[in-house]
Amino acid sequence: MVYRVNDFGAVGDGVHNDTAALQAAVDACSAGGGGRVLLEGGRTYRCGTLVLRSYVELHLEMGAVLKASDHLEDFNLLGSGPAATKKVTAPTYLNCEYSGGPTLFFLYAKNCEYLSITGFGKIDGNQEIFYGKVTPWHIEGSFYPRVPLLFFEHVEHLTLHQVTLTHSGFWTTHLVGCEDVSIDGIRILNDLRLTNCDGIDPDHCKNVRITNCHIECADDCIVFKNTENAVKYGACENITVSGCTLTSTSAAIKFGTESESPFRNISVQNCVISRSNRGISMQLRDKGCIENVLFSNINISTRQFSPDHWWGKAEPIAVTAVRRKEGAQIGSIKNVTFENINCTGENGILVYGEANQNINNVTFRNITLSLKKRTDWPKGIRDLRPCIGSGISQGPLHGISARNAKDLTIENFRLTVDDAMKEYMGEEIDVAGCDQPSDL
16 A cells, blocks of 8 residues: 555645654554555655654655755654764764764664665755864764664664665664665765765674665765664674675775674675775774674775875775773684785785784685875875774885784785885785784
8 A cells, every 4th residue: 555645744845844744654554554655756855753663665756855854853753862962072083982872863763574665766864964074075073973864773674775865964874683684776875074974884783685785975885883782682693795886985894893792694795895995894893703704706996085084094905803992802803704806095905903813714815906096195004093092003005914813814915016106115915923824
């Protein structure tokens, strides 16, 4: 059955607040046993918090836009309010610890099943209302945490197909404790300067398929999370990513930094990463672990976006496991394979663990790396942020630099260096505190 939001009083003129009409249509659809809530093409529906429910397909026709309200009070349906957020007084790239629990919401769902968002329409997060300090390379938010575009918790059998998600003011698709998730053919088009606007964040999620998506965003495109706020949902596991094109001002594919539970049984393949500040990043900073992960058949192109504002210095691959702060627990990374990967960019591959060798059994097989100068930012920078101390150090540039890893294997690694990069180069492979890698 089709529930047309205009039949419930929605105006769709881009000015009128249609929240009540949209909510009435969703509630009627769910109460009636399920169906399609239809937003007609050629209209813009303005909305605050919208609660989605079981057995509802929210369908946006081509040309339909669902746009977030201009007023923060419209996102306070659950009553937590802006008092639970904090004004940004220091840049979030220096301090952005986050338990994973926002207090203001746009599209929201919790404890439901068989929920879908489909269609070739657009959901717009109205990013401008969240601006703080603006620079040519970076836009800071005015408060933290801000409003995620989609926040779905404990949803079983979730489908996101075709729709475009754009101008998010915070994490775009935050999925917490969700199971059996299909994300296919969606576009995420965010401002490459507005910080903390990740693309897709599976957080303690299971049995997730992310396929055929195009994502441009700041910070990370697809980032696996295990936040403190949702540890009751257990591991983030059994996930595949394939056929995606990704551009990021931080990392295109990332694990962490929130890592309170295990990440395991994850495969990323047949993807293209372009114009990214960092390609693939494993940033273990808490007590969880990362294990049984495969990256294969990937093309990666990196360049630095700015000297300070984004974690990462154009590494195609960075695998790091260090404590976030003094006294914190730190887990391990093990059984990870990178194979058949072509890399072009301004920095080499980084592997960096703690002195007890908490990175174990990492394999690089059939990797090509071409170092090319694309910006005038300093070269040879190692970036371990967030960590104890500044996390930034400078030295010679290496094709692969590894510290404190056990059973590190390198098979068929090929490096080429443009003339403009040769002045920065040290050894092709630089290893210390590691078991001797093979095929040097």
